[in-house]
Amino acid sequence: MEYLKFCFVFSCCLKFANSVYSTETPQAPAPIPKEKLLVLTVATEKTDGFNRFMQSAKYFNYTVKVLGMGDPWKGGDVGHSIGGGQKVRLLKEAMEALADQEDLVVLSVDSYDLIFAGGPEEILRKFQQANHKVLFAAEGQIWPDKRLADRYPSIRSGKRYLNSGGIIGYAPYINRVVSQWSLHDNDDDQLFYTKIYLDPLQRETLNMTLDHKCQIFQNLNGAVDEVLLKFGTDRVRVRNTVYDSLPVVVHGNVNTKMYLNYLANYVPNTWNYEHGCSHCDDDLVDLSQLKEYPNVLVGVFIEQPTPFLPEFFQRLLMLDYPKDKLKLFVHNNEVYHEKHIQKFWEENRNVFKSFKVVGPEENMSQGEARNMGMDICRQDATCDHYLSIDSDVMLTNRQTLKLLIEQNRKIIGPLVTRHSKLWSNFWGALSLDGYYARSEDYVDIVQRKRVGVWNIPYMAHVYLVKGSVLRNELKERNYFVLEKLDPDMALCRNAREMTSHREKDSPTPESFHMLRPPKGVFMYITNRHDFGRLISTANYNISHYNNDLWQIFENPVDWKEKYIHQNYTRIFTENQLEEPCPDVFWFPVFSEKACDEIVEEMEHYGSWSGGSHEDKRIAGGYETVPTDDIHMKQIGFDKEWLHFIREFISPVTLKVFSGYYTKGYAIMNFVVKYTPERQAYLRPHHDSSTFTINIALNNKDIDFQGGGCRFHRYNCSIVSPKKGWSFMHPGRLTHLHEGLPTTNGTRYIAVSFIDP
Template identity: 90%
Template sequence: MEYLKFCFVFSCWMKFATSLSSTETPQTPAPIPPEKLLVLTVATEETDGFLRFMKSANYFNYTVKVLGMGDPWKGGDVGRSIGGGQKVRLLKEAMEALAEQEDLVVLSVDSYDLIFAGGPEEILRKFQQANHKVLFAAEGLIWPDKRLADKYPSIRSGKRYLNSGGIIGYAPHIHRIVSQWNLHDNDDDQLFYTKLYLDPLKRESLNMTLDHKCQIFQNLNGAVDEVLLKFASDRVRVRNTVYDSLPVVVHGNANTKMYLNYLGNYVPNTWNYEHGCSHCDDDTVDLSQLKEYPNVLIGVFIEQPTPFLPEFFQQLLTLDYPKDKLNLFIHNNEVYHEKHIQRFWDENRNTFNSFKVVGPEENLSQGEARNMGMHLCRKDATCDFYFSIDSDVMLTNRQTLKLLVEQNRKIIGPLVTRHSKLWSNFWGALSLDGYYARSEDYVDIVQRKRVGVWNIPFMAHVYLVKGTTLRNELKERNFFVLEKLDPDMALCRNAREMTSHREKDSPSPESFHMLRPPKGVFMYITNRHDFGRLISTANYNISHYNSDLWQIFENPVDWKEKYIHQNYTQIFTQNYMEEPCPDVFWFPVFSEKACDEIVEEMEHYGTWSGGRHEDKRITGGYETVPTDDIHMKQIGFDKEWLHFIREFISPVTLKVFSGYYTKGYAVMNFVVKYTPGRQAYLRPHHDSSTFTINIALNNKDTDFQGGGCRFHRYNCSINSPRKGWSFMHPGRLTHLHEGLPTTNGTRYIAVSFIDP
């Protein structure tokens, strides 16, 4: 009997316990469907930032309602002081129609400086997990009233202070909050929300909290060091490394807008390692489908002595763009280059639709000259694009102008870099004082390991600007003049931070906490193609007659293109050389331009030796077999000539004299002048060298008759030297030779006794 009682009591207790357990264990709420999320944002203009925000929202299929579009902004200059109340007023008006929708979740966010990194399902799931009716974004810095810091609730970890750039909550609760607004449009919105949150009774009755660990909202101000990009196979995310969270909303508040621009180059899924750039072809223009090409004003700026300027102009001429659609404006600040511009003018004044030159006599500063060029396009309603290019940019891609126009950006530049260096025409980031800082992706972009179209904070040297942009966002005339900044930095800062007015003094650090995003213009750099390179102007000495000859160290690629024979590389790819006599090799090395300029340089120097035995230029002061010559050392070209030997002669030596590795050293390097009236020939002799090169610097039958070289041992003569081609033959005992008489005109050759 007692046993039965025990069983009955135990059974009843178990039923009670089970019942109690089932009633006290909270049930997992059903997920909120995505269609129950409404995004509300305030934007009075369609800025570049707003368009980026909308693109990220559309990528995740958010439902967005924009408040205040087209209205005048009355919320104050919040970039420099408090303000933003207009946003609360507009939100309050919008919520009046939504107040009764208890199952509607409202997400109120800024738009000019904000992007989505995740979709509605994720943000709703994280909102439900927060288990509050209203959730504000949080940050680690307090604004606008630091005196309120102690009134904030204590937390064990996370960000303590409210940021009003992001709010999510059920519609009735959001309505109850904003309905308490009774201030002015230029009062501070964040202070309004802060005071509500700091009131314990209101915080509890409205069931409000902060997103302390950045599960939903990531404010970048004060947190840039916490944030990294996380690359996955299907998507790129922003990761907070302190809280190991993947925020859904990324807000570039305060002075972090440029960092948001960097993140926006990748998020949401804008660029990844697997697929590369996913947005590069968005909104592009197909020029082949247009009835006629856009009109372009090209502004050329020569602000310092620049090597290879004639070649720069030649590259402009070869641009694949209708010349009747091109207008040319040139500002030249260097008297040295007037001869180059005059020659270009004489040959091409009728090539372009219009041609205007402003010279050094105008005494314009760089900023004034650049303002003038830009304004020529601004005031001409038919100017569709303004293409600014400095003389140190060597464009090698004939399609450059077309490719930039087709990208259809307000400001875009082609990536150009200095040969074999990381120096380029853009900065990936800025330091706190507004100067260069290296972004994480800078090297990969410069080396084209990451290819795309990149939003960047600074560019220079070469860029394309839409004419409509000049007549609207950039309609002020003095964009290249600002404080003590150089013109390019002034332009970029003005474009980035453009507001209704600018002050001389920078805002205080405190005012960076709740900035109204400036109505700035995004600037882009594209490395989707190889466009060209930057020339170094740092050590350009214009005291020579042909100063470019000395650029073999500073600008080796341009030097090679100008001065090395076009068929030189075929020596190695197609065995493009001849052997007219045993062990005498004949191959192309110098271009016609190189030959002409070396001769001009020697004649400009003018002090020929006269072919006398007494010669103080050499050790011992006596030359056994003298020539009428000028040494490379006399014109200050010795180091450059030896470098030429090592770069362009040594590889040929290794090819023809297998196993011999030359040191590329020579003491005797000179140009010889043969004329019937001074020295017409050279008697038989051996060269004091391991091998000798002999380069013809002008044309037989055009510049002279006769000449050539005879090798006695083989009874072999070469009577038809070719301009720019070099003989190479062993020196010392094996190849006794003589210079055959020049019977008319003047013959020039460049000679080196290598490895003496």
């Protein structure tokens, strides 16, 4: 017997020595075939998050089996409290049929807030390298029982605590873990897994560990600052900068779902620098293939005095969309705008399928009005889409509505920005308190350096919502009212979070605990086209007769479109100006609208000077060559007028008087009124200027007869001025001139003595 023991010990020692001193290289285990990986996930509803998860799985060709689809959710409000036990029960039931497949690797992950960043081969390789039978995701914060922290094994570096959102292991071992479940659906899944893992015997027997350095699983909770996007030649990855790892599974757990949305705008290969947006054309609706266009309710909201409102309505009218498919709902909170809406209603009430106006007399809050707009669509089964648009949105793209519908998103808005500013109608990120924060890609999206369709946490001003979404995911009312938040922020928060609530179908007391998992509706902004702009309403003064005239500083693009002649730019592109007399140039500058409104503004002011020599408005109090006029300064328009000279007259000056650079400065800026009864003409004179502009503000032979200007030195007269066109001529020495008699009616001209 002793001899046998000696032989056995000697044999063991020999084997050990051979293993230690052998010169042969150990063979690496054969890679696990990707066909041996099965992804199991629990999802009771096809939310936007679930669809995104499946899209990322499809991109990498994962084999996915969904558990619980269509079942009522009884697992608690996992986003805000303990729960999730239903996921373990469903996994336990699924594993019973897989328990004997020893070479099968099961990956159990969440789906509503998770995406894949790498493929099956990579995840299997990293699992093999971990050299354990079961591997759990890890995070730096413990949940749900902080008292268990001291029971966790110590580690040198990495994340110490278990997260149940990701588990990978061989099927028999996963089965041995979940077969221990005997709790309720609304008990906590993470606590269940934690207690098993913290049992030293089970941890050793089941050969379990955590993915401490995020080789496979990246939980974003508490780790947002560790993670950034890595743009490669083939695709975009998520990189953990602390562990220099490229996680395969990215999980937006707890309050990091918005950051996951940001990452998912790029991963996996959703957008990259080389190819741009790879999913923008997925699931597009081809309107040309439909029998008829969808019905759209357009909700217009005028919540403060807004410049260029008539132009806003005209742009709405010009949308390239069948008007018999459009219903209009207008909420106007401003008495000032009632005249604009009344005019538009009288001219177009029969153009749209229906036209409803709620005015300031209803005393309805902004939130209540926006809720009403959605309700009208929600309660109308024929309402296919709801377009909400604020009055400060100028849609310059007539195809906007079609383009939004074709994109086929539940909620989508067109990017609109303030002219020459980074101010837009969306936020790329939120601060911890739920307000604005700039995302890394915000500027590039606003400036359209990155073009695509972007999942964002906040939008306002203009967006399209599917009617089916209003009748399902957003079927509850009052989305625009939330304490301490403005209506747009309230809507976005409600849509994002879709906070769990009682099941309306279950009247039993137990229904209080039957809470749904988070299933937020994704909101998108598209910058694939140039859609239009936002106008500024902040400093809009409505004390004038024609208030838009004063918007040359705040809204220069809209001011130019409304008030500058449509052929003005042709002065420079096609040399459209005339020289009827030597060094007298004639060119288009004002639109008819500008001319009319300037005249209306002066007549509304009404204090015409009368053409007297005594004039307290000027230095010295005496005017040598008086006219019947009103100064721009009298109506508070002098700064705006000088800006007009610098922006639109100075470039013409440089063109016609080559080498002369005007300062664009003028003291005398006024509108002259010629009538046979008061002042019909002006005697010959020189102007106190380097050069003068003289803009005709109304039509000869329609508004007046006679009139014109004669230049004595050249015996040259201009007797047929065009409305909106300006003369420009030298002021001193060479161009003695006179105003020819107006024989009938009233003639108006705007005059400036420039560079006196």
